[in-house]
Amino acid sequence: MTTTNGGREVDPWRFAGGFLKKVLSRNIPDPPNHPPIPWAPVTKPLSEGKVALLTTAGISMRGDTPFDMDGERKRPTWGDPSWRRIAATATAESIEANHLHIDTSYIERDLNVALPLDRLRELVDAGEVGAIADSHYSVMGYQGASSATLENESAPEIAESMSSEEVDFALLAPV
Amino acid sequence: MGLVARKIEERGIPTVTLNMLWPFQAGIGMPRVAAIEHPFGRPYGDVGDREVQSAVLRAGLALFADAGEPGTVEHLPFVWHEEPEETKWHPAEPSPIIAFLKKRSG
Secondary structure, three states, X not given: OEEOEOOEOOOOOOOOOHHHHHHHHOOXXXXXXXXXXXXXXXXXXXXXOEEEEEEOEOEEEEOEOOOOHHHHHHOOOEOOOOOEEEEOOOOHHHEEEXXXXXXXXXXXXXXXXXXXXXXXXXXXXXXXOOEEOOEEEEOEOXXXXXXXXXXXXXXXXXXXXXXXXXOOEEEEEOO | OHHHHHHHHHOOXXXXXXXXXXXXXXXXXXXXXXXXXXXXXXXXXXXXXXXXXXXXXXXXXXXXXXXXXXXXXXXOOOOOOOOHHHOOOOOOOOOHHHHHHHHHOO
């Protein structure tokens, strides 16, 4: 189902440029052929729930193992499929971002452009959101030819971690 | 990323995916998609733009209550403050795969 806001549909290619549009468009099936969509019903209002955020920006806490960029440079069809835990108190100063497909300098100046922990905390303070989870998450969005490890190992581990922290709502943002 | 959303949802936790490239929904099947027309790398807004960051965060979170069925795609009304030709989001060097593909396509 597609709903529009004010009748205007988001242009997915506005910032992509012609070459990237051509490369990526090949991977969009027409007609749609996705498997049945899982659905976890919302059971409480946002003001009573705990929220965790996830980004694909390749962010790691300083001191933690960074995402593997050398491996991708050696094998352009491979992307690091692992994940990192990001503290709720993280700021641009306490993280590094490793992602060869975007300019990461914005994230390194203001983490909130991709992982808005400060803004989320403000919503908690304002009573709009019940709580902020202790842990937030990053993967690295470019997965090359295979996303099997991300799907079958990293994603279930992230889901388990969220579940153990009793997260009620997960907001994910690819970069 | 959509695959991650599906796994989290399967674990019983509702997800919203804020997404520039929302047409990939056709092949992935994400539970709730908030489509956003922002440049790659800054989905929530620009550096220091607290107002837009907050508004996008709120709009994404609102979809938890508003989305009534699996596969909902909500198109958010945000308009980026720069024209595409003024908006820098590319890495300093082309990514390895783009460099490879460009070389191959001549």
